[in-house]
Amino acid sequence: MNSGQRFHLPAGGVLQMFNTLGGHPRPGPSPGVQQQNPKAPHRSKTAAGLLETVKGRWRHQDKGGSRQGGSVSAEAPAAVKPGNCHRIVVLGAPGVGKTNMVRRFLGEEFQDKYEATAEDFHRKLYRVGAETYQVDLLDAAGERNFPAKRRLSILTGDIFLLVFSLDNKESFGEVCELLSEIRVARTKLLKSKRPPRLPVVVCGNKADLDAQRVVSQSEVAEALARDVAFFETSAKRGTALEAVFRELAVTGGLPDATAPSRHRLVSMVTYRSLCGRSGAPGEAAPCAAVDPSARRPSFGSDLRLVLGSSAKADKPERCQIQ
Template identity: 50%
Template structure:
């Protein structure tokens, strides 16, 4: 008895059942020849099995109840009625996977606010205030935060993306790409840290240089607001005076002394960001009502919303994620082409 005859497994029965479904018949000789080609050597001898084991029958029943047709559809046979019904297995279109709220605003009404500054200056808490959240006392270093706030103002939809690129301080190329994709900029330093002011000035120069190179303009009009945070610390801890900062920045860059803890000065910052960015003043936190995303969708769809939800409305996108760096780079290249500039865009 040769090795093939000794290696008589339940596979023979399973192959016969599969062949009965597909309409193909294979003789025992060809089946044994296929097994010989694999050169399998059994470690022990299996007894002859005339029936298919339960595991094999489960596989057979699954395949029998669900088989694929050439048109890419699957026919399933109901266990209760026995009538087959067809289910499409085609991949859904890309459009159907998009979140509805991400398609609400027109491209011209979509703006990205990029927040830059040194560590521990209060950038995250300023963003929390803009989002309508409370001040967070506990400090945790921010790697990157990205939020999307959706507005419905005067029958028009607006979308503001907020990017806190704190983790890009050691990655100049990534930070430069974030700057190139930004529409409005908020540069933050701490009034009790002179070094943070020096870093803010470097960031201002970097913003102007990047936008000048992208737009091929020596002095581009970039919407930038500078914020000196932690005004609540008291005069004995302040290392940078308002007059000094005013002399350094000049009259072209709006400057505000703020406190993310108490909220003082932030209304002026948010209003300046809206004015410079061409946004309605209702985007300021004190000028709109924050509603759940479902209510916002109902109002945006033209259906009657809840009682008392008239006027400017806003909602947070719970699924907001920063676009990939590839998408950001494509957006930058598209902006360069729009302004009839070369396709190459150096971010390093």
């Protein structure tokens, strides 16, 4: 798909669908989308096409495969197969340690000073044997007050890491609500008679602050479904993080080598050099590099990602997405 191509779609229909997924009233147009026809119908051919496109992709994932092209952006390296591209969406209340968990995944050190994260996006590229993989990490902290954007992240996410703090009961309640929102979205889109498999890993962080703990293991066990993996972690000490990262790999159908301890971290220059070499695939040890030039695809790009061919609907109401 040409990343510079423009599509016209009905803002009312698409945004109504996003807000319906979570059962919330429509808050109005999302940032970056200008509604030019206030009388446009809430459900159009384009919105219906979006539903069918996402249904097909999630049905494929629930059968054990990755969503084909589910997280590929316009900037994705040509060497990475669409089925080897995955997006991990990190959600949770502020101050629970999401950023430090992402830093650990990227091979960086724990940062003691807290700074509120508006939004963070990282891309890690892997070479495992003859295959290359792309893992995008979206820390969607800034989407708490934007339900439509949060639901778009849910639609475009392949794997979800939900984080709460063991010393903050409200943060645990927020994770339970997020888990329910993800479950409802997938069930409605797939029209499942029973709850679908959830590609979710939940972390109770700050296990090192045992004296301040207010969320008990029994509460967690009662609130979470049996098919949801749960870990008590400490981003500061590194407790259980390796198990979390390996579980993310299993949940998303990624190789074990994507866990930080299973590969060596190299620069992008070295990574490109290794990918360009010919020879026996099994000779090279797994390696990875963090792409410093990666930027999160725009709101419009994510919409185009899930719209697919439905953007060609006959005479849709016009709302231009650049």
